[in-house]
Amino acid sequence: MPYAVPLTTDDRKVLRPIERNPWNRLHSIDEDARWVQQVVTEVLRPRLPVVANLRCGAWYVPSPPDGARRPFCYFKSTDGHAGEWSFSLKRPNLEMLHLIQAQGGAVIVDSTRRGKSMPDALSKTIPIWCAVMNEASTRRHGQPSKLADEAPLPWPCRSFNRGSTGLLTPAHQVPPSEHAQMEERFEGWIASLLASDLPILKLDRPLVPYFLTRREEDHSRSDRAELPSTGLPVILISASRRVEAPTPSDDGSYYYTQGSGDDEEAWSRGLTPDLFWQEREMLLRCRREELAGMIAEIVRGRTERCSKQRASDVQIKGTKITLGIRDERHAFNAEERGRYALLIHCNGSFEEEEPPSVVVNFKIPPGKAGLSALRSGLSQVVDTGRAPTNGDILIIDTTFSDALLAFAVALLASLYTSGRQRVADVAAHCLTLSKDDVRRRLQWVQHDLPGANPSRAAMQRVDEVVLRRPGGSVGTGSVQADGVQVDHT
Known part of the structure; x- marks a missing residue:
């Protein structure tokens, strides 16, 4: 009999242990990560660096095989919550900005738990950041020019909310009324950035966000998505498919749990994204009853290694x-x-x-x-x-x-x-x-x-x-x- 069978209850006391089970979490993460890798390698053109939005996104992006430092960014969903929209001077993500400029764009990966198909960090926080950084560069350095309203929008990002500020948000996630309210705060965000001690990078092309989720219409086409050269594409990928409750996998071996990389303190038992990717094959191939002991052993080994390492000052x-x-x-x-x-x-x-x-x-x-x-x-x-x-x-x-x-x-x-x-x-x-x-x-x-x-x-x-x-x-x-x-x- 398979381990995972369809659930007939919405009782949180029943669902919570299933959602927090490391076995279900790690196998769900692996399913989502394989989809992300397929999109990055088979759909998007040109190839762009793939960056995890911490902390959740790091579970879906492989660590560099040579042990090099992985690129990351940190955009909080709370900065995109309705009525609380913010451009954070505390989280300016300057390293991400330099990477996008140098590489001609980037892919940012994140996920979210039940209730929506895309986290607010991707649908609102990062679009705000793109628009503010574009405008700050224009006012400080005289470039880039705004992306023309008639500029082509490639698949899979057909439906945008647009406005006079250059802010672009996904129409299937952000109502037009909310988009308009976000734009009302735009001048304040620009003023605070220009008045800060943060360096303003001179952008040669505008940052342009594109949005990709697991919705069927987003990834059903087999042809590649050609991204225009008029802007610096920032591809925002929400890794998890939307489900209302833990769902049995096709073979019944685990319960698929949306946004499994989120809230890691509740389930990971000390395992980190880097450790998961280093030991991925072993963790996914072990028997369910062996997993807890294997995680404990991996975490112990990591603690011993870290005590011998030293980062640069x-x-x-x-x-x-x-x-x-x-x-x-x-x-x-x-x-x-x-x-x-x-x-x-x-x-x-x-x-x-x-x-x-x-x-x-x-x-x-x-x-x-x-x-x-x-x-x-x-x-x-x-x-x-x-x-x-x-x-x-x-x-x-x-x-x-x-x-x-x-x-x-x-x-x-x-x-x-x-x-x-x-x-x-x-x-x-x-x-x-x-x-x-x-x-x-x-x-x-x-x-x-x-x-x-x-x-x-x-x-x-x-x-x-x-x-x-x-x-x-x-x-x-x-x-x-x-x-x-x-x-x-």
Whole structure:
């Protein structure tokens, strides 16, 4: 008897364990990934780089076989939710922009769970980003020209909402009324980007989004989709087919679960997209009862390998602040101690003999559990005068974590002017800072560390420490751009 049979209930207590079963998730991911690969290799022309929209999209895009760093982007669906449309200065995806320009376009892959065929990140967030980046380049550099209204729209992207701003959204996903409301915010988004410290890339052609889902009419044709050369195509692929509930596969071996790459904390047991692609054949060929043990073994092996690896350090341009990844037990070596005036480990467990004014070890747990410790650590460095008014600073953690990024932003804000000059009086300088200044320091980090995306909660702790005024109040000074509030989100 097959494992997966048609379900006759919509009881969430019955469906939830099926949806969260790693066996069903991994086999569903494999089915969707094979469809994406077929589209990329057999339908689209010319061939373009395939990029995962984190985090969900990474499950559907193979890791590079040589272990090279995979390209990625990070566009949030929440920035495209109805009534909450936003162009995020915190997630500018500059690396993605350079890749599209250099390669003549790109394919971006994502997915979504039950209820719709395309995530808001693809149907609205990325189209907003394309239109804003196009217009910002035009206003700053005089190009590109807007795509003509009569420009041909190739299969499979026949139906667009269009407007005067250059915003393009899929008509089968976005009602015309919602498209019009999005356009009303366009000038505010442009103003906030042009007023920021983010670099404005000069585009030679406009970014043009195209939308592809698993709908039958989208992929029934066998001929290739010829993309016009008048723009830089940004092909947005929603990997999963739409189902209302877990559905038995053709052979009954698993329940197909839409958007299986989403919400990985609920089902992956520590498995990551890279680990899945490295061990894909073994994971998919094992017996169902063996899968949990195999995942545990793979995750253990990954932890041991990671402890022996070290990523390259990143120095923030025009400053003396460097960010790096080290093991939890890392003992700062002689070269590091000789070069840096302050060494900060956000998650260190090695007992240092150096005076605390030189080496500062914190133990900041990830997530909400570490927010109190993060605020305390930021205060210790910024408020007590430990941060040197001269000399280099190294900040490390086991990843480019929220804590590491928060320390970087806090020190950049408290030690440097907007012109990247070191300040002499930290306390007096902090009295002049606003939330806008803190946001701009984050943009410095994002320029040199693409993908840096600290949580809102972590950035709030930075504000609480760096912007604290006598009497305990916090300075604000967030900027307004044509009536559109711009903050850390």
